[in-house]
Amino acid sequence: MVDTKLRLPIVILSLILISLSACSTSPPISTIAPSINTMPTTPPSLVASDIVYASSLHEDGGSWRLDVYGPKDTGNLPVVVFLPGFQSRKEGHIQDSQVIAESGALVYTLDWPTWIVDLAERENGKGFREMYEVVACGIRFVKTTAPDYGGDPSNVTLIGHSYGGYLGSWITLGADTIDSSWDSYAANNNGPTVQVDCVSDPASIKVDAFIGIGGVYFWAEPIQERNQGLWEIVSPTSHLGSKLDKPIRLLQGERDTTSKPEISEEFRDILLKAGYDTKLIMYDGTHRVPAELTAKIVQELAGGNK
Numbered sequence: 001m002v003d004t005k006l007r008l009p010i011v012i013l014s015l016i017l018i019s020l021s022a023c024s025t026s027p028p029i030s031t032i033a034p035s036i037n038t039m040p041t042t043p044p045s046l047v048a049s050d051i052v053y054a055s056s057l058h059e060d061g062g063s064w065r066l067d068v069y070g071p072k073d074t075g076n077l078p079v080v081v082f083l084p085g086f087q088s089r090k091e092g093h094i095q096d097s098q099v100i101a102e103s104g105a106l107v108y109t110l111d112w113p114t115w116i117v118d119l120a121e122r123e124n125g126k127g128f129r130e131m132y133e134v135v136a137c138g139i140r141f142v143k144t145t146a147p148d149y150g151g152d153p154s155n156v157t158l159i160g161h162s163y164g165g166y167l168g169s170w171i172t173l174g175a176d177t178i179d180s181s182w183d184s185y186a187a188n189n190n191g192p193t194v195q196v197d198c199v200s201d202p203a204s205i206k207v208d209a210f211i212g213i214g215g216v217y218f219w220a221e222p223i224q225e226r227n228q229g230l231w232e233i234v235s236p237t238s239h240l241g242s243k244l245d246k247p248i249r250l251l252q253g254e255r256d257t258t259s260k261p262e263i264s265e266e267f268r269d270i271l272l273k274a275g276y277d278t279k280l281i282m283y284d285g286t287h288r289v290p291a292e293l294t295a296k297i298v299q300e301l302a303g304g305n306k
Helices: 004-019 090-102 117-149 163-189 228-234 261-274 291-305
Strands: 046-056 063-069 077-083 106-110 151-161 196-198 209-213 247-253 277-283
Touching (some): 046 117, 090 106, 106 117, 163 209, 247 261
Parallel strands (some): 077 151, 209 247
């Protein structure tokens, strides 16, 4: 386990490396499209694209979209919700989505808003609430529409890469308690109000398994001393013990210099101590998504959840 005195420098370094391109405001959909993992042509596994699943309640806001990938053979497929990392677009993970889908899963790859900590914390955590609500809308949309594409809405694995690992672990551990926590916090702090309108009707956002890939799981830790109440909502570690009935797998590149292995190691130790079915899987790689390994883990977890 990493010494707590060393954790903050590690987290800060990770945030700096990831956040260099951040500007003073965060658009609803990032305008930066990574050049890695892109494909020049439409993959055969792409079954639907640019579907709006959530919209901002603010006049100057926007909407968020997702793509759906599936194998040739459909019917009772395990379902995957994929969250890209900081200022990464769904188009940057076409190949990853295709590999996972072709292994036998229905994959929803989401665009979602990403804020650096200082900006997300402003106006009583308005950015944090927006991020959460957008992804919650995504999970609700997935559970509502999965049967239309041959997916099983009772077998959902949430995958988060990098910053998506933070958001994904937060939702996985907090699940259905987060909405009420936001409402209570907002009532006592004059906001933030609800930020997002979902396309799908309200439903449980509980997922059946979580895979974090090079996650920055301690992203929100710097705010604990400044705003304990907000931290208790947005930190994954503040929700430990509430949802022990799901497997968690942490994938970590041995040569990852963006989110270093020590971060995943510490998060694993915390989860194990809390009683979660957790495994850390190291692989020979950097900060990129190991698509084949991820697909293998999805199938292992999905099979165990059937």
